[in-house]
Amino acid sequence: MSGNPYQDDRGNRDLSITNPKGIGEIDGTRKSGAARPAPGGPFLIGEAMTGGYGRGADILHGCTIAVEKGQIAVIVGPNGAGKSTAMKAVFGMLDLRAGHVRLDGEDITALTPQARVAKGMAFVPQTNNIFTSLTVQENLEMGAFLRDDDFRGTMEQVFELFPILRDKRRQPAGELSGGQRQQVAVGRALMTRPKVLMLDEPTAGVSPIVMDELFDRIIEVARTGISILMVEQNARQALEIADKGYVLVQGGNAFAGTGKELLADAEVRRSFLGG
Numbered sequence: 307m308s309g310n311p312y313q314d315d316r317g318n319r320d321l322s323i324t325n326p327k328g329i330g331e332i333d334g335t336r337k338s339g340a341a342r343p344a345p346g347g348p349f350l351i352g353e354a355m356t357g358g359y360g361r362g363a364d365i366l367h368g369c370t371i372a373v374e375k376g377q378i379a380v381i382v383g384p385n386g387a388g389k390s391t392a393m394k395a396v397f398g399m400l401d402l403r404a405g406h407v408r409l410d411g412e413d414i415t416a417l418t419p420q421a422r423v424a425k426g427m428a429f430v431p432q433t434n435n436i437f438t439s440l441t442v443q444e445n446l447e448m449g450a451f452l453r454d455d456d457f458r459g460t461m462e463q464v465f466e467l468f469p470i471l472r473d474k475r476r477q478p479a480g481e482l483s484g485g486q487r488q489q490v491a492v493g494r495a496l497m498t499r500p501k502v503l504m505l506d507e508p509t510a511g512v513s514p515i516v517m518d519e520l521f522d523r524i525i526e527v528a529r530t531g532i533s534i535l536m537v538e539q540n541a542r543q544a545l546e547i548a549d550k551g552y553v554l555v556q557g558g559n560a561f562a563g564t565g566k567e568l569l570a571d572a573e574v575r576r577s578f579l580g581g
């Protein structure tokens with residue numbers, strides 16, 4: 307897959323590689339240089355997030371993750387770095403001890419996940435992200451449960467994006483292949499007509515070809531103006547389509563930059579991309 311189609315005309319928001327101490331650059335407090343943040347800050351930002359599960363030790367330590375409208379931000383890093391935890395924190399599944407989450411300028415830190423869905427956020431977790439005993443179409447209808455308008459147009463868009471789902475719409479989702487199930491999960495999230503689509507390892511367990519196809523579809527979704535925030539194990543491929551990449555290590559930001567910058571950075575390559 308080639309580079310990201312958005313990078314050229316949005317280059318002025320892209321930030322150079324930063325170290326944890328330079329993290330202020332990510333949230334738009336950059337003090338010098340040409341890059342200026344969008345007025346009001348990023349569309350979605352989890353800023354300086356610190357917290358963990360229940361009464362356990364903190365997993366996130368001042369972690370910052372952001373995505374602009376219609377862009378793709380990718381979180382990569384070693385196993386256990388806290389990538390999924392950062393996603394859960396942005397979605398409100400974690401009580402933060404410090405830090406904020408802002409969507410379109412509004413502080414949503416105190417909102418429940420359900421309230422965030424109503425605000426336009428959709429989250430596709432890593433596992434158990436479909437109803438296996440329901441048909442494909444029923445899964446998509448479940449995605450529209452918060453809507454009281456006619457959602458057939460949205461379902462049509464999902465079928466256009468993932469034609470195989472139309473063919474299999476009457477089949478129980480549990481009978482589908484891994485890649486097709488992921489399409490159901492993404493399709494179900496899209497049924498809410500989200501402004502932000504959060505994906506935790508959407509390509510887990512699928513073949514390289516299926517991964518490429520899924521990434522192409524994700525680019526298409528971003529082109530419609532939806533922001534994509536995703537965690538990926540396939541770091542190199544994901545960074546290729548990323549407007550913005552974050553490398554998390556031990557719950558904190560180790561590197562951030564455009565996908566291209568991270569792919570070109572010698573240390574990032576050596577430490578996180580297998581050379």
Ligand SMILES: Nc1ncnc2c1ncn2[C@@H]1O[C@H](COP(=O)(O)OP(=O)(O)OP(=O)(O)O)[C@@H](O)[C@H]1O
Pocket residue numbers: 359362365383384385386387388389390391392
């Ligand atoms: N529900 C939970 N309760 C308590 N601790 C958890 C929970 N989920 C994750 N953790 C812990 O949080 C830390 C970070 O896990 P997390 O799943 O966020 O990492 P990750 O970067 O997504 O890893 P991976 O790449 O392996 O999926 C780990 O030490 C993990 O054991």
